[in-house]
Amino acid sequence: MIKKKKVIDEIYIPDVGSQVELIDGKEYLITNDAMYTFFRRTKGEFSAFFLALKNEKRLLGCKCTKCGIVRVPPFLTHCPDCNFAPTEMIEVEQVGIMNSTPPITYFATSLFQHMAPYGRGRVIFKGADTAMSINLYTTTGILVPGIITKGTEVKLIFRDERIGEMTDVFCVPAVELAQEKINKNGLQESEIDWETPQEPLLPVASEEDSNQYRKALDEMKALIEDMNRNESARKAIAGWKRGIQVKTRGGQFAIMIDDGDIKLTESVVSSPDFIMVCDDIHTLLDGLAYRGAITDSVINKKIWISKNMEFNTIFKLDRMARFLVRSKKV
Numbered sequence: 001m002i003k004k005k006k007v008i009d010e011i012y013i014p015d016v017g018s019q020v021e022l023i024d025g026k027e028y029l030i031t032n033d034a035m036y037t038f039f040r041r042t043k044g045e046f047s048a049f050f051l052a053l054k055n056e057k058r059l060l061g062c063k064c065t066k067c068g069i070v071r072v073p074p075f076l077t078h079c080p081d082c083n084f085a086p087t088e089m090i091e092v093e094q095v096g097i098m099n100s101t102p103p104i105t106y107f108a109t110s111l112f113q114h115m116a117p118y119g120r121g122r123v124i125f126k127g128a129d130t131a132m133s134i135n136l137y138t139t140t141g142i143l144v145p146g147i148i149t150k151g152t153e154v155k156l157i158f159r160d161e162r163i164g165e166m167t168d169v170f171c172v173p174a175v176e177l178a179q180e181k182i183n184k185n186g187l188q189e190s191e192i193d194w195e196t197p198q199e200p201l202l203p204v205a206s207e208e209d210s211n212q213y214r215k216a217l218d219e220m221k222a223l224i225e226d227m228n229r230n231e232s233a234r235k236a237i238a239g240w241k242r243g244i245q246v247k248t249r250g251g252q253f254a255i256m257i258d259d260g261d262i263k264l265t266e267s268v269v270s271s272p273d274f275i276m277v278c279d280d281i282h283t284l285l286d287g288l289a290y291r292g293a294i295t296d297s298v299i300n301k302k303i304w305i306s307k308n309m310e311f312n313t314i315f316k317l318d319r320m321a322r323f324l325v326r327s328k329k330v
């Protein structure tokens, strides 16, 4: 038998399995895994559904020719309840009701990280009898529990660039859109206003609030200067550039991140990348000092950010806090 030469030489292909490596007297388990591979697959009988999403911005379901049940997505060509009577493709409406309260994914695997934070829940679209799993977003800033719950009316939104996948579409609460947008079929993400979320209002500061603010701000300044001088902390924001306007009860300031540099300035930034509203400045101070994560404060609604996708930046601030504390321990 002739052994065919592989495209990738054997010596470059690691053994699948694990081994133990000893570092400073401690055992570490090392596992060889494959990251991913490429493959072709067909959407088969689902092709019409995905082509309708991609090319026509229409949502299709299948209707049983006997009992009339409408399933969305159209995952059956024959109805199991009616002795396998054939189903036919029909179009359903692009507004629906949440069938359940969606859990929110803040920390996704690398495959889905570019989409997080996102909600994932099931929607019954008007004209359908079954629920469809879909990603959920909000235009009101960071996606937190309570914005979308069971029973919330949602609107189907199409990505501007579509390839014929479930990720071509997502939903936002209908209440966030003008009626004409709700009525429009094939509404695209670029037709929605993502830039003017409603900022939470802050209570008026008392003299005590202002005093506390000044004290905390001085502490934060010192901490951020520490971060700026710390090599490990700087690594967490390498290649990252953001201007963050921070509003608290006692006053406002800005945190500027510029490829490893971080600084706190008391001036108002003319066009910040995003706005952070944090009633009590100590919530942010504690996070930067590594006394509780800032990401947790965002999820728990103690800190609000104006752009959902900037959760990523919050995550980097947490890493800076962690790196700074760790490097000081050594």
Ligand SMILES: [Zn+2]
Pocket: 064, 065, 066, 067, 068, 069, 079, 080, 081, 082, 085
């Ligand atoms: Zn049927």
